[in-house]
Amino acid sequence: MPPPASPLVAREVSSLEELHADWTRLAELDGDLFKTWEWARVWEDAFGSEGRVLLTFGRAGEPLTGIARLTRAGRGPLHVLRFEGQGPGDQVGPVCDPADRAAVAAVLRKAVTTRHGRPGALLATGLMREQGWAPLLGGVVLRGRPSPVLEFNGLDWDGWLASKTKHFRQQVWRQERRLVRDEALTFRRITGPDELDGALDQFIAFHDARWQGESDFFAAGGRALHTAFARHGLARGWLRLFSADLHGQPAAYWLGYRFGDDYWFFQLARDPQWERSSIGMVLINHALRCAFEEGAVRFRFMSGGHDYKMRFANADAGHETVLVTGPVLARLARTGVTTARRLPEPVTARLRRLLSR
Numbered sequence: 001m002p003p004p005a006s007p008l009v010a011r012e013v014s015s016l017e018e019l020h021a022d023w024t025r026l027a028e029l030d031g032d033l034f035k036t037w038e039w040a041r042v043w044e045d046a047f048g049s050e051g052r053v054l055l056t057f058g059r060a061g062e063p064l065t066g067i068a069r070l071t072r073a074g075r076g077p078l079h080v081l082r083f084e085g086q087g088p089g090d091q092v093g094p095v096c097d098p099a100d101r102a103a104v105a106a107v108l109r110k111a112v113t114t115r116h117g118r119p120g121a122l123l124a125t126g127l128m129r130e131q132g133w134a135p136l137l138g139g140v141v142l143r144g145r146p147s148p149v150l151e152f153n154g155l156d157w158d159g160w161l162a163s164k165t166k167h168f169r170q171q172v173w174r175q176e177r178r179l180v181r182d183e184a185l186t187f188r189r190i191t192g193p194d195e196l197d198g199a200l201d202q203f204i205a206f207h208d209a210r211w212q213g214e215s216d217f218f219a220a221g222g223r224a225l226h227t228a229f230a231r232h233g234l235a236r237g238w239l240r241l242f243s244a245d246l247h248g249q250p251a252a253y254w255l256g257y258r259f260g261d262d263y264w265f266f267q268l269a270r271d272p273q274w275e276r277s278s279i280g281m282v283l284i285n286h287a288l289r290c291a292f293e294e295g296a297v298r299f300r301f302m303s304g305g306h307d308y309k310m311r312f313a314n315a316d317a318g319h320e321t322v323l324v325t326g327p328v329l330a331r332l333a334r335t336g337v338t339t340a341r342r343l344p345e346p347v348t349a350r351l352r353r354l355l356s357r
Contacts, residue, residue, distance in 0.1 A: 006059045006060045006062075007059065008058065008059055008065060008103050008104070008107050009057070009058065009059070009107065010055050010107050010111040011056050011057075011058070012054065012056075013055075013056055014054065015054075016037065016040055016041060016044060016054070019037070019056065022056075022064040022067070023036075023040070023067055024037050025063070026066065026095045027095055028260070029097040029098070030095050030097065031098075031259070031260035031262070032091055032093070032095070032131075033091075033238070033257055033259040033260075033262075033264050034089045034091045034092065035093065035094075035095035036095075038229065038232040038233070039085070039089065040069055040084075041232070042224075042228040042229045043084065043085050043225060045224070045228060046221035046222075046224040046225040046228065047221050047225070051072040052069065052070070052084055053072065054067070054068075054069060055067070055068045055070060055108070057096070057103075057104050057107050057108070065096055065097070066096030066097075066100060066108075067094065067095050067096070068083070068093075068094040068095075068108055069083060069084040069085065070082065070084060070112070073123060078118075078119050078120065078121055078325075079115055079116065079119065079120040080120070080121050080123055081115075081120065081123075082122070082124065082125070083124050085126075086125045086126055087125075088217075088221075088225055089126065090126060090147075090302045091127075092125070092126040092127060093124070093126075093127050093128065093131060093133050094108060098131070101131065101133070101136055102136050105133065106136075109138055109324055112324060120325070121323060121324060121325035122137070122323070123321070123324075124139075124321065124323075124324070125321040126303075126319060126321075127319075127321075127322050128147065128317050128319065128320070129144065129320050130318055133320075133322065134320055134322045137322065137324045138324065139323055139324040140323045140324075140325075141320050141321070141322055142322065142323055143320070144318060144319065144321070145304065146305035146310075146316050146318070147300070147301075147302060147303045147304075147316060147318055148301040148304075148305065148309040148315075148316060149298050149299070149300050149314075149315040149316065149317050150288070150301070150312050150313050150315070151297070151315050152291075152292065152296065152297055152298060156292055157288075157292035160292065168311075172285050175278045175281060175282050175285075176282050176285065176286075179246065179277065183246040183251075183277070184246060184248070185244060185245070185246055185282070186244075186248075187243070187244055187245070187283075187286050188243045189242050189243075189290075190241040191234075193231075196230065196231065196234055197227075199241060199243065199250070200227050200230060200241075202253070203241075203269050204223060206252070206270055206271055206272075207267065207269035209272050210269060210270065210272055210275075226255075226266070226267075237258075238257045238259050239257060240254070240255075240256045240257055240258055240263065240290070241253060241254070241256075242283060242287055242290070244279055244282060244283040244286065246277075246279070251277075252268065252270035252271065252274065252283045253268070253269050253270075253283075254267075254283045254284065254286070254287045255267045255268070255269075256287060258294060258296065261297035261298065262296060262299070262300050263287070263290075263291035263296045263300065264300050264302070265287070265299065265301050265302055266302070268280055268284065270283075281308070284308070284312075288312070301313060303319040
């Protein structure tokens with residue numbers, strides 16, 4: 001009879017670099033782009049590491065089982081931690097083999113609720129319902145929002161189009177054919193380091209011209225974060241940066257990645273002068289067609305229930321804000337969630353903004 005496995009324990013470390021090999025191995029098993037070592041690296045370069053708590057989970061004499069990037073949130077009698085990367089990182093959570101999530105969650109819960117002998121809590125925005133972290137951590141779901149996904153279910157592009165309505169199919173074909181005929185539409189994928197920086201600059205210029213400061217995607221350290229990650233993604237073969245050119249000039253860009261079985265839709269930007277041409281939807285359709293042709297399993301539209309996402313999606317990965325704490329505070333939190341659902345919308349909107357910080 002084999003000896004029992006040694007217990008899984010949490011250990012705090014100080015450097016990303018010492019974890020590179022284990023992190024890369026775990027990220028490939030996990031399949032979540034936001035849990036890659038490269039994402040953690042560019043986050044640190046853009047925002048620093050002050051307040052970070054880097055936990056590893058492992059057994060004596062064995063490779064690491066999991067890693068969690070946390071950061072301290074404020075001061076007070078309750079020691080509150082968050083996942084590092086909440087906000088610009090659409091999804092958060094420990095990186096591990098999905099088969100080890102329950103074991104990692106149990107040790108993480110103990111680590112965050114009793115750290116340094118003080119009462120503690122984890123307030124996590126961006127845990128994915130499909131990964132099951134909230135129940136595994138024994139957490140209270142404070143709020144949720146959609147994270148639309150298109151599951152391909154073994155279909156190819158033509159098979160998927162055939163499953164849609166006649167009106168949907170006609171829109172897809174008509175919009176692209178019109179732009180090819182009238183505006184000399186062509187598509188390009190950015191594949192070389194020599195063209196990447198110029199394409200990213202143009203992409204950001206289109207984005208800024210469209211949103212006029214209303215979007216925070218490239219705000220603060222966002223520009224450094226996303227441009228650096230695009231360079232890493234290009235080197236690793238993950239980057240999918242598509243350009244839709246009209247009359248030989250870029251009119252729109254689609255920024256995303258292929259990681260694991262999935263296509264990850266990060267951002268779309270178009271030249272404002274082509275705002276009424278449907279170029280954005282045509283480019284999304286092109287990226288989706290490429291995902292089918294590459295043999296991806298699903299297309300992730302990321303969090304937010306926007307109409308244009310919902311017209312494609314057939315599943316919801318679920319983006320949750322979860323509180324993990326001791327039993328007394330957990331009961332209070334559950335009561336608070338129930339009460340908040342009865343409050344007027346302006347009050348609940350204010351609470352949602354506070355939780356998203």
